Amino acid sequence: MRITLRINGEEHQADCWEGESLLFALREKLGFPGAKNACEQGECGSCSVLLDGTLVCACLVLAAQADGHEVTTVEGLAEGEQLHPVQQAFVDAGAVQCGFCTPGLVVATADLLSRNTSPSDDEIREALSGNLCRCTGYAKIFDAVRRAASA
Amino acid sequence: MTQTVRKLQLGKIGELVPRADAPPKVKGEFVYASDLIVPGMLWGHTLRSPHAHARIASIDISQAVAMPGVHAALTHDDVPGERLYGLEFQDQPVLAIDRVLYYGEPVALVAAEHPEQARRAAESIHVEYEPLEPVADMERATELSELHPDKPTHGHGYLDDPRPNVLRHIQIQHGDVDAAGDVVVTGVYEVGSQDQAFLGPESGLAVPDGEGGVDIYVATQWLHVDRAQVAPCLGLPLSAVRIHLAGVGGAFGGREDLSMQVHGAMLALHTNRPVKIVYNREESFTGHVHRHPARIWCEHRATHEGRLVNVRMKILLDGGAYASSSTAVASNAASFAIGPYESPNALIESTAVYTNNPPCGAMRGFGAVQTCFASEAQMDKLAAALDIDPVELRLLNALAPGDVLPTGQRITGSMPVAETIRAAAALEPPPEEPLPRDVLRLPGGAGNTTNGEGVRRGVGFAVGFKNIAYSEGFDDYCAARVRLLTDGSAEVHCAAAEVGQGVTGVILQVARTELDLEDVRLAPGQTATVDSAGSASASRMTWMAAGAVRDACRAALEEQTLRPGEEVDVERIYRHAATTPLDPETGQITGERAHVAFAACAMKVVAEVDVDLGLTRVVWIGAAQDVGKAVNPQQVEGQIEGGTAQGLGLALMEEIQTRDGLITNASFTDYLIPTALDMPPVESVLIEDPEPDAPYGVKGVGEPPTVVSTAAIVAALRAATGRELARVPVKPDDICLGSETETG
Numbered sequence: 001m002r003i004t005l006r007i008n009g010e011e012h013q014a015d016c017w018e019g020e021s022l023l024f025a026l027r028e029k030l031g032f033p034g035a036k037n038a039c040e041q042g043e044c045g046s047c048s049v050l051l052d053g054t055l056v057c058a059c060l061v062l063a064a065q066a067d068g069h070e071v072t073t074v075e076g077l078a079e080g081e082q083l084h085p086v087q088q089a090f091v092d093a094g095a096v097q098c099g100f101c102t103p104g105l106v107v108a109t110a111d112l113l114s115r116n117t118s119p120s121d122d123e124i125r126e127a128l129s130g131n132l133c134r135c136t137g138y139a140k141i142f143d144a145v146r147r148a149a150s151a
Numbered sequence: 152m153t154q155t156v157r158k159l160q161l162g163k164i165g166e167l168v169p170r171a172d173a174p175p176k177v178k179g180e181f182v183y184a185s186d187l188i189v190p191g192m193l194w195g196h197t198l199r200s201p202h203a204h205a206r207i208a209s210i211d212i213s214q215a216v217a218m219p220g221v222h223a224a225l226t227h228d229d230v231p232g233e234r235l236y237g238l239e240f241q242d243q244p245v246l247a248i249d250r251v252l253y254y255g256e257p258v259a260l261v262a263a264e265h266p267e268q269a270r271r272a273a274e275s276i277h278v279e280y281e282p283l284e285p286v287a288d289m290e291r292a293t294e295l296s297e298l299h300p301d302k303p304t305h306g307h308g309y310l311d312d313p314r315p316n317v318l319r320h321i322q323i324q325h326g327d328v329d330a331a332g333d334v335v336v337t338g339v340y341e342v343g344s345q346d347q348a349f350l351g352p353e354s355g356l357a358v359p360d361g362e363g364g365v366d367i368y369v370a371t372q373w374l375h376v377d378r379a380q381v382a383p384c385l386g387l388p389l390s391a392v393r394i395h396l397a398g399v400g401g402a403f404g405g406r407e408d409l410s411m412q413v414h415g416a417m418l419a420l421h422t423n424r425p426v427k428i429v430y431n432r433e434e435s436f437t438g439h440v441h442r443h444p445a446r447i448w449c450e451h452r453a454t455h456e457g458r459l460v461n462v463r464m465k466i467l468l469d470g471g472a473y474a475s476s477s478t479a480v481a482s483n484a485a486s487f488a489i490g491p492y493e494s495p496n497a498l499i500e501s502t503a504v505y506t507n508n509p510p511c512g513a514m515r516g517f518g519a520v521q522t523c524f525a526s527e528a529q530m531d532k533l534a535a536a537l538d539i540d541p542v543e544l545r546l547l548n549a550l551a552p553g554d555v556l557p558t559g560q561r562i563t564g565s566m567p568v569a570e571t572i573r574a575a576a577a578l579e580p581p582p583e584e585p586l587p588r589d590v591l592r593l594p595g596g597a598g599n600t601t602n603g604e605g606v607r608r609g610v611g612f613a614v615g616f617k618n619i620a621y622s623e624g625f626d627d628y629c630a631a632r633v634r635l636l637t638d639g640s641a642e643v644h645c646a647a648a649e650v651g652q653g654v655t656g657v658i659l660q661v662a663r664t665e666l667d668l669e670d671v672r673l674a675p676g677q678t679a680t681v682d683s684a685g686s687a688s689a690s691r692m693t694w695m696a697a698g699a700v701r702d703a704c705r706a707a708l709e710e711q712t713l714r715p716g717e718e719v720d721v722e723r724i725y726r727h728a729a730t731t732p733l734d735p736e737t738g739q740i741t742g743e744r745a746h747v748a749f750a751a752c753a754m755k756v757v758a759e760v761d762v763d764l765g766l767t768r769v770v771w772i773g774a775a776q777d778v779g780k781a782v783n784p785q786q787v788e789g790q791i792e793g794g795t796a797q798g799l800g801l802a803l804m805e806e807i808q809t810r811d812g813l814i815t816n817a818s819f820t821d822y823l824i825p826t827a828l829d830m831p832p833v834e835s836v837l838i839e840d841p842e843p844d845a846p847y848g849v850k851g852v853g854e855p856p857t858v859v860s861t862a863a864i865v866a867a868l869r870a871a872t873g874r875e876l877a878r879v880p881v882k883p884d885d886i887c888l889g890s891e892t893e894t895g
Contacts, residue, residue: 034179036351037429039432077178091170094789098351098400100183101350103177122589134349136792
């Protein structure tokens with residue numbers, strides 16, 4: 001089936017098999033590999049994207065369900081070379097090691113700060129508890145969120 | 152596969168500088184192995200054994216090859232060269248031949264147009280198995296029938312042990328092994344199998360070159376050792392196999408052994424199409440080695456004053472179905488068994504055995520994690536028996552330069568154990584937070600299981616150490632190549648694997664420092680343009696790459712003075728001081744040293760435990776780590792925080808569970824790793840005591856926090872509960888129902 005969706009503000013089309021996830025379509029068919037596939041069952045948050053403004057795991061959404069909808073991926077956050085404040089904060093805080101979880105965490109953090117401009121430490125931890133990171137122990141990620149909130 | 156050459160944005164050694172790979176990573180532009188796409192690419196899939204131990208009667212691929220979109224289905228008959236490979240011993244089939252020895256062992260391969268076609272075609276391959284009784288209990292492995300009758304690890308200078316399934320047995324006999332003390336404490340400890348659980352599953356792309364050779368773009372820890380294993384299996388010369396580092400989503404030891412390299416190349420050469428293989432999470436849990444489960448028996452003898460007199464330990468490690476690096480892990484576990492303490496006498500036995508459990512090998516800490524958990528519990532028992540403060544007891548026995556290890560090796564370099572202990576002990580945890588509080592800051596968290604009733608607080612302490620770089624006579628080296636171009640810029644080639652630890656930043660900082668030059672680029676890592684860098688493991692890469700890049704830069708500058716105005720291109724190989732093997736009978740050194748250098752870490756932990764429900768919350772961790780010289784302090788802190796988190800996982804939640812050798816929790820739903828809600832703040836103190844023989848005085852920093860944090864966290868849980876907690880991960884049942892700590 002052919003699906004049409006808006007990704008980061010632009011219309012895209014792809015031919016998909018009915019069983020394909022939005023994550024597969026984004027990564028393998030639409031040229032948006034920023035969202036990562038690390039568990040394919042909604043546990044790790046590496047594939048976090050916004051679907052009509054709502055934070056979702058793209059691995060748990062069928063590509064067909066996204067037909068006609070709006071998707072924002074990590075690739076849609078920066079303005080050209082100008083990093084999104086959340087992205088800049090992750091760089092400055094040293095919150096990136098292997099970076100595989102980073103796109104999902106950046107999208108999840110941008111989503112948090114769009115709803116709550118000055119989250120408490122507990123609110124940060126709870127909001128990001130669906131995004132697994134194996135390298136950093138989260139400390140510098142929390143630091144990045146606080147930096148981005150005050151940027 | 153077309154990662155752009157990274158341009159220098161870094162400062163010099165010791166400066167806090169942002170990572171050059173961070174901007175592409177935060178933008179989603181960094182190319183990981185699983186992101187690779189080329190035109191005409193096929194998807195590979197691996198059919199794996201559903202049995203832990205079985206004979207293969209037949210394999211029928213006829214249905215698979217007839218399915219739509221399928222281009223190849225391959226079995227062991229299609230392996231072009233050597234049918235066995237291995238990181239250190241050639242004991243593992245590329246594809247199972249006539250038997251399978253573990254759950255998830257690769258049996259057949261498929262390449263198809265779509266990954267789902269490949270998966271379904273693999274499912275249609277009919278394999279007739281005759282299940283056999285698995286050797287599932289490591290304690291019985293030496294009594295059961297031999298899984299590897301040809302004994303692949305024998306005859307390599309190890310103690311000859313005729314028992315079945317012994318991978319390696321090592322004995323360290325130090326001083327008078329029967330020496331008696333005034334007090335004796337004993338204990339038996341167990342460590343479950345931990346998974347590296349890197350976020351980026353195994354993946355890679357193999358591209359045939361049209362002339363019989365192949366380029367493999369893969370997430371790995373050591374490009375050249377991959378090539379050394381891949382080429383013989385493909386029946387190709389080394390020059391026809393070019394391995395390129397693709398973006399690596401974490402490693403932690405789990406990418407030392409091969410995953411898709413030979414498989415992808417076989418499919419690519421067979422179909423003459425590029426083939427990509429990406430494991431899913433379940434496959435990743437079976438697709439790499441794990442941390443060895445261990446059982447450790449300890450007897451510590453000491454004087455009334457608290458000085459260790461004799462430490463006797465017996466360590467049993469489950470190596471699983473194939474050797475991987477088990478022989479070295481067994482040796483490391485023995486070398487570092489008693490912790491960073493001096494004991495005039497010791498008797499340490501360490502045995503790794505083959506079983507039909509998942510193969511085990513390298514994971515951050517490499518044998519020292521298991522023994523640290525046991526020996527630190529023993530030190531606390533000893534402190535309690537003698538009524539001495541646990542920190543004082545550790546200081547009383549702390550190793551220092553000039554002291555002698557149980558292997559007979561005298562410490563000649565940096566070894567600031569006492570400073571590390573004092574610095575961690577001096578850290579002040581935050582005061583206990585009064586009740587009521589938000590449930591997120593109570594054991595059980597959002598489960599809302601308590602308002603504070605039943606919650607007890609405990610403070611734990613532990614110290615540990617391990618070796619830096621490879622040991623026991625291994626020819627451990629790293630190459631770097633430096634080109635000084637006529638436009639005034641420089642290009643560095645080094646095959647050191649950037650696995651997330653930040654070694655590319657280290658390389659650029661060193662080059663910038665040595666060349667005093669802003670414009671330095673690091674070329675993509677590959678086997679074809681530079682010699683081996685050795686493995687990104689054993690906390691060695693910073694030291695070794697720094698040495699190689701430093702030497703190559705200095706040689707390039709010297710060359711430039713001889714030929715001004717011309718392009719300079721030099722390659723240099725750096726080696727650390729040579730090591731020699733341990734005596735197979737006594738475990739004593741046969742030269743000056745079996746290990747090159749050591750790094751220690753001490754931690755103080757505050758934990759709260761709901762003793763009614765067995766739920767825990769680690770409140771705060773203070774760490775002091777002996778780092779030599781912090782090349783980039785921000786990255787060093789990141790290693791300490793991340794390494795601590797992995798130790799917290801082993802302490803509280805992480806275990807590969809098996810039933811008769813079958814993994815029962817191969818998913819992130821069932822194998823839990825620490826989340827943002829599980830990790831407390833980690834306060835780090837960096838102890839900079841330069842390593843005299845290392846470039847710039849550096850030491851590795853990745854492993855020591857993982858070695859120690861499991862022990863320190865469980866010590867805090869013991870303090871809170873009074874339970875013995877002799878097994879990790881600690882389960883709620885152990886807290887509610889476990890045996891109580893013996894006192895004295």
